[in-house]
Amino acid sequence: MTQPPGRRIRMRLSDEVADYVRERIVLGRIRPGDYVRPEKIAEELDLSATPAREGLLTLQAEGFLRVVPRRGFVAEGLSPTDVEDIFVGQALLAGELTARAAARLTPAEVGELAELQTGIEVAADGGDLSTVQELNDRFHRAVYRAADAPRLLRLLKQTLGYAPRLLWTTVEGWPELTVHDHRDVIAALEQRDADAARRAMHDHLVAAGTVLATRLRAAAAAPPPGADT
Structure with a gap:
């Protein structure tokens, strides 16, 4: 209707x-x-x-x-430990999607991922974090959609709101993590190695959860806006 x-x-x-x-x-x-x-x-x-x-x-x-x-x-808010737990769950889902994508992505499609990654690295070197974020989103979407597992992807999407896009541009260490870890994912996809692809994406997201939790712990320790220091 x-x-x-x-x-x-x-x-x-x-x-x-x-x-x-x-x-x-x-x-x-x-x-x-x-x-x-x-x-x-x-x-x-x-x-x-x-x-x-x-x-x-x-x-x-x-x-x-x-x-x-x-x-x-x-x-209610989220504790840093809550965030780490959410990313552990997200890593399991994303790892499975990436493993399935390894068997489905063509060499040309993996090449497109490598081009996106090059753009991420250029933007990161130039300090253009909004472009890093945009290209990072495109990279992950392309990998996950290639798995052809819509219900699994829907479950993953339900976890994404816990880390708003704007937040990542403020997280120290995130651009470097994106630059480094994506290369491991691409290498596994090039080899069509499902286990390595699963492990690379899983470890990437667990590490992302760790850096985000560190950011939130620092924010929690800071005085509220307008408070005397």
């Missing part, structure tokens, strides 16, 4: 709200215990309270928020 146009717009706006608030929680701009008011979020994003509340309900279902009766939404 086709949804009415208004419903599609409202769902799109609620997703924008969820992305906006999720990112602020993960970045530490909204801290555990902070109240998150739909009206304030609606004002910040210049939209009505209805999609704002729908977006916050999405985050409640994801565990980023909880509801206190008669008080509203309260941020």
Whole structure:
């Protein structure tokens, strides 16, 4: 059944709200215990309270928020250990997808991955982290889609919101990790070695979770914005 146009717009706006608030929680701009008011979020994003509340309900279902009766939404946040656990799960899924892709990618497609990786390295050398992020996303999407395992890919996508895209450009060590680890993935894919491909992608994402958790531990130790130092 086709949804009415208004419903599609409202769902799109609620997703924008969820992305906006999720990112602020993960970045530490909204801290555990902070109240998150739909009206304030609606004002910040210049939209009505209805999609704002729908977006916050999405985050409640994801565990980023909880509801206190008669008080509203309260941020739960993620601990660095939570992040490491999420990336362990993500690494298992991504590793399996990459192993399956090893048997399906053509030499030309692996060559395209190598070209993307060259672009990543050039951008990293130039300090262009937004381009690193964009090309990194394209690299991973190309590998995962080649596995032809849509349900497995859907499970993986459910874990990706825990690390908003903006966050990676602020994580020390992430560009170097991307430059180094992707070459191991490409080498395994060139050899059509499923076990090596699985291991390379798995280890890459576990390492990414470690550097992200380190970033979050540092953010948690820092004083809140505006606090006296």
